[in-house]
Amino acid sequence: MEKDFLDKKLPWENRLSIFRFVQNPLKYVTDEDEFDCLPDRIPLRHDVGMYFPAYDDYMDYYQFDKEINPEFIKRLADMFQAYVNRGNINAKIEFYNLLKGFPIINYHRDFINELATRKVVITHQMKELGRWMVMETPDREVVKMGIILLGVSHDIESIPLLKSIAKHGEFTYYVGLALYEMTPQWDLMLIDIIEPLYYWGRIMAVILLLDYSPREKVRKWCVRYGFRHNYLPDYNIEDCMKQGNVLKDMREEEWDEPLLRAVQAYVVFLLENTRYTHENGGEVIRLYLKYTLGKRRGYVQFHIIQSLYNFLNVAKNDKTLVENLNISEEDYSDIWIDVHEEVQKPWFQKLLHEDCTYKTYPYTTQDRLKKVIQDLGD
Known part of the structure; x- marks a missing residue:
């Protein structure tokens, strides 16, 4: 046989x-x-x-x-x-x-x-x-x-x-x-x-x-880099931030640049997915604003502030969105004040009305804004 x-x-x-x-x-x-x-x-x-x-x-x-x-x-x-x-x-x-x-x-x-x-x-x-x-x-x-x-x-x-x-x-x-x-x-x-x-x-x-x-070193790596090199950070960014406990790092007085970039990617993700529940969303957004207001004025910050402004306007009539991000009343009030003050500042208004064209790609201001946001996951 x-x-x-x-x-x-x-x-x-x-x-x-x-x-x-x-x-x-x-x-x-x-x-x-x-x-x-x-x-x-x-x-x-x-x-x-x-x-x-x-x-x-x-x-x-x-x-x-x-x-x-x-x-x-x-x-x-x-x-x-x-x-x-x-x-x-x-x-x-x-x-x-x-x-x-x-x-x-x-x-x-x-x-x-x-x-x-x-x-x-x-x-x-x-x-x-x-x-x-x-x-x-x-x-x-x-x-x-x-x-x-x-x-x-x-x-x-x-x-x-x-x-x-x-x-x-x-x-x-x-x-x-x-x-x-x-x-x-x-x-x-x-x-x-x-x-x-x-x-x-x-x-x-x-x-x-x-x-x-x-290992603490591995936890920090997952928060900062675990979501990168994907088509979109969406595939696992929430796993990295929740299981990796991003709030532990965000509560520190100083942030390293990879952490800041990771938090920016996460805030963008949260604001694009407000129809779903995110247990740490409110505190992440509050701590992000606390750390970056007055320090960051680039395309990413513009996009986040504009997205928050739009979110707040929609959330006035749909409190479910606020509940989904688990934003407390106190945090909601602070976020509202911070965002409405920031959108009036000269740096924000300049980018809001900027409509430049460039000789190399990305060719327009909007193209550059989109590319910067996409590159957060690279």
């Missing part, structure tokens, strides 16, 4: 490994739009017209969590043990195909818990399987589970390998999970990995930092 399988083409045979592709995508693609596209080319679960690393996992994690059949988990564990303990090639093939066909974001914890329940002993064969899955296999879900296995087997020697695969956003979250199992420095390593990353791979990694890192 085992020989029958060996006579057939193995599911990973004669296919480009994902690890090799990630190390040198220029060798395999000529279209720069495809540099991030992994060679297994699986159908997207949440198709938005093109592939974004980790977007499918992000959507599953937040919105489409699926119930997993316990029998599936048991079968997966059976095949894993049959191969690791006895070298059964049939079991390896079935284990591989099961992983390949089902997104592990929905069940990797269940699988590891099943192994723990069975008191599976960490062996050299287990580590070797994990490394092979990461370095040699051509299917992304198999690579992800290999990363997880290296983590739970505490294979410290594989950390450079994990850092290497993590530079592709599809795998960064799983590398973060593995590093968490391996070293107390996992969170600092993960920040170094995600600094240059964009979009959902970065967002997924920031989730780990917010949920599991106890």
